[in-house]
Amino acid sequence: MKRAGMGILFLLLFFPSKEQDKQLVLLATHRVGRVEVFDPVTLAPIGSIHVLPLANGIGSNPDGRILYIPEGIGPDFKGCCALYALNLETRRMTRLVEPSGGVTVSPDGNHVLTQRGNAGIEVYDGRTFEREAPVPRSVAPGVYDLYYSPDGHLLFGATNWPQPSLDIFDFASRQLVRKVSGFR
Amino acid sequence: MRDSFYLYSYHRSDGQLWKVNSQNATLGRPLKVSFSDAAPECEIHDEKMFGVGNRIFLYEAFGDKGDRRSGCKAPIPGGVLSMDPETGEVLRRLANGVHFNSLVPNSDGKELYGIDVRHLNWDSIGLVRLDTETGRVLSKKELTPDVWFIDLVSMPRNIVPHGELEAVHD
Numbered sequence: 001m002k003r004a005g006m007g008i009l010f011l012l013l014f015f016p017s018k019e020q021d022k023q024l025v026l027l028a029t030h031r032v033g034r035v036e037v038f039d040p041v042t043l044a045p046i047g048s049i050h051v052l053p054l055a056n057g058i059g060s061n062p063d064g065r066i067l068y069i070p071e072g073i074g075p076d077f078k079g080c081c082a083l084y085a086l087n088l089e090t091r092r093m094t095r096l097v098e099p100s101g102g103v104t105v106s107p108d109g110n111h112v113l114t115q116r117g118n119a120g121i122e123v124y125d126g127r128t129f130e131r132e133a134p135v136p137r138s139v140a141p142g143v144y145d146l147y148y149s150p151d152g153h154l155l156f157g158a159t160n161w162p163q164p165s166l167d168i169f170d171f172a173s174r175q176l177v178r179k180v181s182g183f184r
Numbered sequence: 185m186r187d188s189f190y191l192y193s194y195h196r197s198d199g200q201l202w203k204v205n206s207q208n209a210t211l212g213r214p215l216k217v218s219f220s221d222a223a224p225e226c227e228i229h230d231e232k233m234f235g236v237g238n239r240i241f242l243y244e245a246f247g248d249k250g251d252r253r254s255g256c257k258a259p260i261p262g263g264v265l266s267m268d269p270e271t272g273e274v275l276r277r278l279a280n281g282v283h284f285n286s287l288v289p290n291s292d293g294k295e296l297y298g299i300d301v302r303h304l305n306w307d308s309i310g311l312v313r314l315d316t317e318t319g320r321v322l323s324k325k326e327l328t329p330d331v332w333f334i335d336l337v338s339m340p341r342n343i344v345p346h347g348e349l350e351a352v353h354d
Contacts, residue, residue: 023341030330043325047345057333064339075353088343092352
């Protein structure tokens with residue numbers, strides 16, 4: 001079968017911040033192990049945080065206080081491919097899980113999702129980083145691109161494996177509510 | 185539009201776009217999306233899409249394992265398509281000369297930020313800010329040779345990192 005690609009999207013809701021003390025920045029992570037901070041208009045550098053080597057992505061919680069960074073190497077130069085949370089107030093990095101894939105954050109920032117292959121969807125508390133009840137493999141058998149609905153109630157998982165499908169989960173109950181398939 | 189969900193699939197340069205009803209497991213008829221391709225003899229392996237405002241943006245991603253510039257004799261254009269999600273019509277093709285690995289929109293979708301991977305081995309990298317109406321490059325910056333990932337974040341002003349800082353590990 002020819003490779004097929006797919007994506008599910010929801011149109012992003014952006015609410016203007018009522019907080020006057022917010023600042024928009026462009027973050028750029030690179031493999032050397034730094035998070036660079038740029039002015040979003042001029043692209044001039046503002047700052048830089050040395051994290052860990054082989055940084056492999058970046059995400060954030062909605063209030064911008066926590067960054068999520070998949071890393072290739074740990075601080076002890078052991079292991080691979082862990083997901084870290086970086087608290088920008090303390091600059092402390094906390095390892096959530098190893099190994100991990102990409103990261104998806106709920107719209108309210110309370111939940112952080114990742115996958116370790118087709119082993120279900122792992123869920124972490126976005127404040128304490130404690131592990132929560134996962135979406136088990138029996139419910140979520142694929143390796144997904146994951147997207148929340150804007151209200152956080154639904155979780156959309158697009159996968160090409162084991163066959164192309166869009167799996168729609170009720171996040172609170174961790175149950176599959178719809179499986180849309182039959183396309184390629 | 186705000187609570188609308190879309191599914192996109194592609195095979196070569198033929199794309200299909202569905203509006204998804206979360207209450208219904210059956211998809212309706214898809215909208216056809218033509219991803220105009222100057223090098224159809226070299227199959228597209230990696231397309232990415234996202235939505236913001238009232239537009240869907242679709243682009244071929246470069247710099248990963250599926251980068252078809254490897255082994256293709258024909259020049260491969262870059263750029264990003266701006267689409268009407270109600271019709272599937274491609275409204276504009278922006279920044280043809282830029283080979284994006286990733287793109288992120290600003291809040292109203294009038295600007296995009298992208299990582300331009302000019303060569304397969306990531307030895308020539310640009311950071312680009314783009315106007316989605318005109319395709320004009322508003323700002324650009326050379327980045328050091330490396331693999332880069334970007335995100336646009338609104339954060340409390342008092343914790344914006346300034347200068348060179350070190351993270352602390354647990």
